[in-house]
Amino acid sequence: MxxxxxxxxxxxxxxxxxxxxxxxxxxxxxxxxxxxxxxxxxxxxxxxxxxxxxxxxxxxxxxxxxxxxxSRNFGAAIHKFGALLGGAFNFVDQNLFGGKIPVTLHDNKPDHACLKPAAESKRIDYPKPDGKLSFDKLSSVFLSNTNHEEDQPVHLKLTDPNIPIGQNLPKYDEPAQRYCPAGVYEVVSNDDGSKRFQINAQNCVHCKTCDIKDPAQNITWVAPEGTGGPNYPNM
Incomplete structure (x- = not known):
């Protein structure tokens, strides 16, 4: 501290x-x-x-x-026991004990190590955004007023540029293209049928999810040049 x-x-x-x-x-x-x-x-x-x-x-x-x-047990309970049992634990802890239950749960497994391989996961077919209750990523990015200078260095650094396609794509179907809320990461098909990992740093809303969640810990978020980033004028 x-x-x-x-x-x-x-x-x-x-x-x-x-x-x-x-x-x-x-x-x-x-x-x-x-x-x-x-x-x-x-x-x-x-x-x-x-x-x-x-x-x-x-x-x-x-x-x-x-x-x-x-609130010390709230996140650890969900991570350890799941939404139902963890939620039940939190109900007892927060509502009956006022957060002072005589037990402290420890969440020692890093978040990036909890990702399951794509082969062991059921594909989720999300409905298309209706523009009323649900919205596409780029519309939401627009509302955040995110802006970065186009000619500045990319502030999302890859330790090894080969890992996204060579390692994460076959094992995890490259999760960066899903967990990023702003569509920064894309797996793009080349004309010859090969794949490449594209970073649209201009869209970044600085949530740092990629820095935390990437299973290979290959992405590092660094502060961009100038004052680039999201700007929420109505908050």
């Missing part, structure tokens, strides 16, 4: 309340606590390399710590 000369806050600290699917208020509160601790440290004449122990103490005594403690 803290280290010499710095501290983790917001999403880097993992302040999302999984049960509420909300994290803005918790991220802001962690930043406020860190700022107060930094101001106190500067007023006390501490050096920049010192650890902000007062930030840790303030965090543990705040409503933020209590809120996150109460």
């Amino acid at each position: 803290v280290f010499p000369g710095g501290a983790l806050i917001g999403c880097d600290l993992g302040t999302l309340n999984f049960a509420k699917i909300k994290g803005s208020h918790t991220a802001m509160k962690s930043g406020m606590l860190a700022a107060e601790a930094i101001a106190e440290a500067l007023a006390a004449g501490k050096e920049g390399g010192d650890e902000l122990t007062s930030y840790v103490e303030a965090f543990k005594s705040s409503w933020l710590y209590d809120e996150l403690l109460r």
Whole structure:
């Protein structure tokens, strides 16, 4: 949480309340606590390399710590027991025990390691978007006002460019073309019948799903140049 000369806050600290699917208020509160601790440290004449122990103490005594403690089992229960049994556990934990059930579940398996091979998975035939209740990806990207300069370097880096087609496509049917909510990744057929992996970085809404979910951990999201990215003016 803290280290010499710095501290983790917001999403880097993992302040999302999984049960509420909300994290803005918790991220802001962690930043406020860190700022107060930094101001106190500067007023006390501490050096920049010192650890902000007062930030840790303030965090543990705040409503933020209590809120996150109460929702600690929510995600782990769903991942371990599935939607039905996990949901039942969470109902008991959240509604009967107020999030203070005397059990703490640990979700130790990384998300990218939970992906099943395509051969073991049933294909889902999604209905076409009707434009009223459901919408296609590109229409939703348009609403996000996402924009990147066309001539800037691609901010989605592949450690090995051969993995998407050579490894992920035959085993997982290249999941990047499905889990990306903005249609950034495509498997395109060439004229000679071969396949290539195309990255439409202009569409990226900076959700970082690819960085987390790619089964080979081959994709790394880096900050794009300038101020490129999504812009939600009505939020």
